[in-house]
Amino acid sequence: MAVFFRGSQNLLQKLKNHVSFANVSSRAMASKTPVGFIGLGNMGSHMAKNLLKHGYPVFASDIFPESCKEIQDLGAQVLDTPAEVADRADRIITMLPSSLNVIEVYTGLKGILKKVKKGSLLIDSSTIDPSVSKEMAREAEKMGAVFMDAPVSGGVGAASSGKLTFMVGGVEEEFTAVQELLTCMGTNVLYCGEVGTGQAAKICNNMLLAIGMIGTAETMNLGIRLGLDPKLLSKILNMSSGRCWSSDTYNPVPGVMEGVPSANNYQGGFGTTLMAKDLGLAQDAATNTKTAIPLGSVSHQIYRVMCAQGYAQKDFSSVFQFLREEENQ
Template structure:
């Protein structure tokens, strides 16, 4: 009995070693990035060098704005050495103080890292960062994995994928949903488009920054999912602002009205998690004069992308079109840098005119 048990244990050990060897060889063929250990969500958040950092290769990060900065911080928290850059020196300095290496240009980052994430405001910014005079593709290494988490035109994502492929690199689009709060807490949702065989390598990094990572299909499908989501978000926020304003005008206490909505069929994310009325919720932009969060100008940009795509595909989106017009007017009326939930304040001010 004992001899049989020892023989079975020995056979299992050989099988495991053989399986590990096969997986390691396959990973080497795909690139060293797939050999890295997966992130453990239960590791306590810490910054600076750690024992585990030595086993993880550097990750480049370009774009350290309201969203990119906390995302890069979460990579640091999970032991990844970060090589970063941003057009604003103060943003670079903050990451440098937390242990990141900082450089002046995207090309410099590409020279140092074979996995790079970008988080940029718009399509022109993405085109410049990837293909400009000091862009990533000027010094990108063959086999580099490029992940763009900006929200841009799906057609631009496909163009960047073609350009990257010519340089021997792989481009994937992975726009996010969740806002600054979710970025800080590593609870973003990533919508990923690109080669399916590279999805696991992308997922490894994205799970350091998000709670949900969803594969959508070919390059550009992540962007398609994101602009659909943001169109609905804008429509929902406008509807919530109008509803709350009407209730207040009818004499209802806004907190009571929000409570009723959130236990009824009108409940939505804009009412229960991001209420646009000052004083109804804590920790949201409406409670801080609409500072921080997701800017009105960015919402107008995303709605423009949805409108353009709808036009190209001959898809009727009447409410999406109206939402786009409202946010464009808001930008012209001084709301560009306020959070998009400031549509409530905009409606109130329109009443007085």
């Protein structure tokens, strides 16, 4: 082994990290029931890793096999379909991009409900239409399982550090069991009410996030054009009444903060296309309840235009770059 790795310090370090990560006592592993995890994207991969860190055996699956390699190397068992996961675990967490993906993963030909065991606890952390969560709960109930919605807030950074916020909707008697798992991945786990209310809280939060990010981008842009240094302006905002998450934690201006997407050409993080999707959910909910959301509607239109103009895969904070480019045209 020493001969093989001679001169390859990076590879040795990776091996050490892997051993350290996987060094969970066999007693702890044996004492915890396996958890299924479906959806290993930017968020889900980190969430599944944190379950492993807390000693839970994980059965994982994703439509893209390459997404499974890292979690498999860390000790998870990778299966081909959601149905296979349901056959091996009676507690399953899903983290998927859209309502259609959730419907397919739960009710499709190779979906969870084809093999789900009676008494299984199904936790969906996707951000989807609350009505879809309610429908999945009804379908799960027919199979003797319990479905809970538990969307998250905090972004990739919080997913990696295990500091997510979960908003949970569903049968209150099951909340303690849900909380046991979710506290492995987050610091705040809040019960919101019946199934669908977790989604309601999430789309309200993301509508405010979008409005705040656009406001921060506009404010920073104006200050820069008035001759202010962006780092100084950011410092002033964060010491004043304009302070918000988009200004003090996730600043959209390149060079102001390290470790955020704006410092990496808006790569990683929360995609513009996902923000547009969530704002669409808020728009639909507002229409159905006859609620006025003028700023939410404007934000939705801005992010839809961004998707059409090449920003779909960039982080949603790229709205700063979008506004700058619009002004220069």
